[in-house]
Amino acid sequence: MPHRPSLEDVARIAGVSTATVSRVLNAPARVRPETRERVERAVERLGYTPHFGGRALASNRTDTVGAVIPTMENAIFARGLQALQEDLADAGVTLLVATSNYDKAQEARQIQTLLARGVDGLVLVGEARDDAVYAYLAGRAAPFVLVWTWRADCSWPCVGFDNFAAARDVAERVLGFGHRRIAMIAGVTRDNDRARSRVQGVRAALADRGLALEAPFLIEADYRIEAGSAAAQRLLADTGRPTAIICGNDVLGAGAMVGARAAGYRVPQDVSITGFDDIDIAQLLDPALSTVHVPHRRMGRMAAKLLLALRDPQGTVTSVCIETEFIERGSLGVSPPSAPEGGLGDDGSRQSDPHGPL
Amino acid sequence: MPHRPSLEDVARIAGVSTATVSRVLNAPARVRPETRERVERAVERLGYTPHFGGRALASNRTDTVGAVIPTMENAIFARGLQALQEDLADAGVTLLVATSNYDKAQEARQIQTLLARGVDGLVLVGEARDDAVYAYLAGRAAPFVLVWTWRADCSWPCVGFDNFAAARDVAERVLGFGHRRIAMIAGVTRDNDRARSRVQGVRAALADRGLALEAPFLIEADYRIEAGSAAAQRLLADTGRPTAIICGNDVLGAGAMVGARAAGYRVPQDVSITGFDDIDIAQLLDPALSTVHVPHRRMGRMAAKLLLALRDPQGTVTSVCIETEFIERGSLGVSPPSAPEGGLGDDGSRQSDPHGPL
DNA sequence: GTGAAAGCGCTAACAG
DNA sequence: CTGTTAGCGCTTTCAC
Numbered sequence: 001m002p003h004r005p006s007l008e009d010v011a012r013i014a015g016v017s018t019a020t021v022s023r024v025l026n027a028p029a030r031v032r033p034e035t036r037e038r039v040e041r042a043v044e045r046l047g048y049t050p051h052f053g054g055r056a057l058a059s060n061r062t063d064t065v066g067a068v069i070p071t072m073e074n075a076i077f078a079r080g081l082q083a084l085q086e087d088l089a090d091a092g093v094t095l096l097v098a099t100s101n102y103d104k105a106q107e108a109r110q111i112q113t114l115l116a117r118g119v120d121g122l123v124l125v126g127e128a129r130d131d132a133v134y135a136y137l138a139g140r141a142a143p144f145v146l147v148w149t150w151r152a153d154c155s156w157p158c159v160g161f162d163n164f165a166a167a168r169d170v171a172e173r174v175l176g177f178g179h180r181r182i183a184m185i186a187g188v189t190r191d192n193d194r195a196r197s198r199v200q201g202v203r204a205a206l207a208d209r210g211l212a213l214e215a216p217f218l219i220e221a222d223y224r225i226e227a228g229s230a231a232a233q234r235l236l237a238d239t240g241r242p243t244a245i246i247c248g249n250d251v252l253g254a255g256a257m258v259g260a261r262a263a264g265y266r267v268p269q270d271v272s273i274t275g276f277d278d279i280d281i282a283q284l285l286d287p288a289l290s291t292v293h294v295p296h297r298r299m300g301r302m303a304a305k306l307l308l309a310l311r312d313p314q315g316t317v318t319s320v321c322i323e324t325e326f327i328e329r330g331s332l333g334v335s336p337p338s339a340p341e342g343g344l345g346d347d348g349s350r351q352s353d354p355h356g357p358l
Numbered sequence: 359m360p361h362r363p364s365l366e367d368v369a370r371i372a373g374v375s376t377a378t379v380s381r382v383l384n385a386p387a388r389v390r391p392e393t394r395e396r397v398e399r400a401v402e403r404l405g406y407t408p409h410f411g412g413r414a415l416a417s418n419r420t421d422t423v424g425a426v427i428p429t430m431e432n433a434i435f436a437r438g439l440q441a442l443q444e445d446l447a448d449a450g451v452t453l454l455v456a457t458s459n460y461d462k463a464q465e466a467r468q469i470q471t472l473l474a475r476g477v478d479g480l481v482l483v484g485e486a487r488d489d490a491v492y493a494y495l496a497g498r499a500a501p502f503v504l505v506w507t508w509r510a511d512c513s514w515p516c517v518g519f520d521n522f523a524a525a526r527d528v529a530e531r532v533l534g535f536g537h538r539r540i541a542m543i544a545g546v547t548r549d550n551d552r553a554r555s556r557v558q559g560v561r562a563a564l565a566d567r568g569l570a571l572e573a574p575f576l577i578e579a580d581y582r583i584e585a586g587s588a589a590a591q592r593l594l595a596d597t598g599r600p601t602a603i604i605c606g607n608d609v610l611g612a613g614a615m616v617g618a619r620a621a622g623y624r625v626p627q628d629v630s631i632t633g634f635d636d637i638d639i640a641q642l643l644d645p646a647l648s649t650v651h652v653p654h655r656r657m658g659r660m661a662a663k664l665l666l667a668l669r670d671p672q673g674t675v676t677s678v679c680i681e682t683e684f685i686e687r688g689s690l691g692v693s694p695p696s697a698p699e700g701g702l703g704d705d706g707s708r709q710s711d712p713h714g715p716l
Numbered sequence: 717g718t719g720a721a722a723g724c725g726c727t728a729a730c731a732g
Numbered sequence: 733c734t735g736t737t738a739g740c741g742c743t744t745t746c747a748c
Contacts, residue, residue: 004498006741017719022743032717047494049474053420054741056411057724073437078430085457094471097455099443113452116407139405140362225638254642280583284612286644364725375735380727390733412725415740 005046007054014042025050056118065307066096066114067123068107074223074251075279076296077125080147083300084123091308093120102223104191108133115140121307123147127154128193143310147303148194150321157310159302159320163194166292166324167201167246170274173290173326174244175209178335179272182206183217183242185231185252195220198248198276217242221252228255229262236263236271243271243335250275250282253289257331268333278327287330294324363404365412372400383408414476423665424454424472425481426465432581432609433637434654435483438505441658442481449666451478460581462549466491473498479665481505485512486551501668505661506552508679515668517660517678521552524650524682525559525604528632531648531684532602533567536693537630540564541575541600543589543610553578556606556634575600579610586613587620594621594629601629601693608633608640611647615689626691636685645688652682 003009011018016039023031024039031039042048056062065088069077085095098114100107107124111133114122122137122144134156137144146158174182184202187195203213216238221227228251235242236259245260247253253275257267265271267287275282275291282289299322306317361367369376374397381389382397389397400406414420423446427435443453456472458465465482469491472480480495480502492514495502504516532540542560545553561571574596579585586609593600594617603618605611611633615625623629625645633640633649640647657680664675 007743008741018742019720019744020718023718026743030717035717047497049470051415051741052475053411053414053726054724055743057409057415057726058741058743060724060743062411072430072440073433075431075433078432078436082430082457094456094475098452099440112407117410117452136405225642251638254638258642280612281639281642284583284616284639285642365727366725376726377728377736378734381734384727388733393733409725411742412740413727415742416725416727418727418740 004051005048006051007048009046010039010042010048013046014039060118062118062120063092064094064096064117064119065121065123065311066098066111066117066119068098068100068110068114069125070102071099071223072097076249076277076294080296080300080303083297084304085300087301087304088308091304093308102188102192104129108136111137115142120311121145123303123307125149126193127151127156127158128191128196143307145303145306145310145317147299149197150319154319157306157317157319159299159306159322161294161299161322161324163197164201164204166326167198167276168205169201169326170246170276170292171202171205173328174246174272174274174332175205177244177272177332179242179244180209180211180335181217181240181242182211182213182244182246183235184213184219184246185228185235185248185256186218186220187248187252188220188222195248202246221255223249223251225251225255225258228252229259230255232256232259232273233263236260236265241271244332245271245273247273247275250277250279250289250291253291253331254281254285257285257289267331270336272332272335274332282327282329285331290329290332291327292324293327295322298322362409363406364409365406367404368397368400368406371404372397418476420476420478421450422452422454422475422477423479423481423669424456424469424475424477426456426458426468426472427483428460429457429581430455434607434635434652438654438658438661441655442662443658445659445662446666449662451666460546460550462487466494469495473500478669479503481661481665483507484551485509485514485516486549486554501665503661503664503668503675505657507555508677512677515664515675515677517657517664517680519652519657519680519682521555522559522562524684525556525634526563527559527684528604528634528650529560529563531686532604532630532632532690533563535602535630535690537600537602538567538569538693539575539598539600540569540571540602540604541593542571542577542604543586543593543606543614544576544578545606545610546578546580553606560604579613581607581609583609583613583616586610587617588613590614590617590631591621594618594623599629602690603629603631605631605633608635608637608647608649611649611689612639612643615643615647625689628694630690630693632690640685640687643689648687648690649685650682651685653680656680 007018007021011021021039024036088095098110124146125148127146127149148160150160186199189196206213219231221231245256247256256273260271275289278291278293282291302320309317365376365379369379379397382394446453456468482504483506485504485507506518508518544557547554564571577589579589603614605614614631633647636649636651640649660678667675
């Protein structure tokens, strides 16, 4: 049962004190080259790796940051994290990932766990969380940056995009194609400021035209293809169905396309559909999904930059707004002529039968 | 600047020794209820959380396991990890995730990093790695389980499936549809036993019919839609093109469908395509992608079980073989009549022009 | 440039 | 059931 080599073992073999070994590891410049090399050989020979706990205890620093994301089963978070991790690794910092499953309490617990593990900083998704959590963060003097969200007057450092503006833009594009009966399949807005902002953005655009976005035309669905499909089928089953469905994200958009097809409607001839995020599947769908491109990788990189800046002095950092871009693809077309123009959602037009399967 | 509360602070406030506080935290049953409650109140009041480093140092245990996966940007790993994490969390164990980017050296480095952090165990993907790595693992007495792979005579505990058998099954299905000019777009086989086994499985099935799987009909592509698309276009540009393309995974399968469409071929009338993994996009494609369903979540759960069993005593565990299932969908059809039946790859048949876009 | 020594916060014998 | 007391492996003054 071989014993894990310790600093002391290295010191003994190299014929120096543990302090010197520690210096070789942490400030090589402060050690005479010959000594240094002797130590390095000993390290090599023993296959020594510093004990993380010991180091954390003595230095009160872990070179570790934590990220809490809703779920890994979601390409958009994965991609951003990957970039974040790469940049942190370049700076010698390890990333710890935890998931909250879109649950506020679980997120709070994960934050606590990560902090208990001594992470030097945190990356958190969105800004919707209890004041108590922010107070806890402040009490622990834990630096953090919010991602996936950006507001001009956000109280905390964040790097993200303006979900409200982007969603409003989508709705305006859809309006530009002549649609007036517009529905939305939103993500779950509870504890989720991104989903909420997107709803509000769409609503604002519609309001500008005197249109409403309310109950039967506004459905919340969780982040699954099937949920999007079911929601779309519900929307389209109604008489007075929408001619366009704006989806809170691409997964719901993909689901909506499946649902529309299952209900016998053609996209975009019978109904237009848009998504949000521009993940891979958006391009694979037929027709391809019109969506909002979010540069997840760049967001990850910027988050890394802010976080690294944040941990050193008490240097203040400024939030970063990432630009998004609407990508027009085949799933968005002009409003079908049979649909009433300019009417509100309740003008009584009926089409009891869909066009039927293609 | 508030000082992070320590065990001693709690002990002082509760009027007990640090040992008692420690017991309350680690073995509450061994403390008299009244004392326990006093301590718990102090913990509460101070918002105390144990210092991870201190604990790791003293107990030589971290209640943490690490997983090294190729990349997070891949739904199949994400899903398995999610399940793994959930089950570990139930046992009070935290999961640390690191990525290797499909690079052997980087994987070795990540293993070392995780071990340095004191993880109690490791989850590793596949079994292809240098002996030195296995030796290192053994030297550190680090328990680990391999996932995503299974062989009857694998030397290490693993929970996965038989990539060879599953791939052979795919090829036999394809043969069953009358195809004889069969090509494969494989994942990168270097340092990847899963990709390699899949190639060998397909090759074995073809060999049984006296067919070969070689150079122009065997292309390796990295894990991206575009790579799959490019590979498919190359395959289909050739005269004497394949009537079926077996892909090493669904991403390549999706790419192949895009490529085939771009080249003006219809799926499955002109060319059949299969994937492997059964990720979401398989069902979203039109036609849907025939593929091998891999129960990733179950694999994650089982890995958690083995790992938890492995860390307690020196209890031996037995590897687990997860069943996979071929899912037949629209992308696999009968071989077009124009294609030569039963001939080898080089029988000289030519079709200079594809059918052209639909 | 290097060594001696004092902790960092916690757990685990061992006493009592 | 509770307290005393060594460390765990490392960093970091402070001397030399």
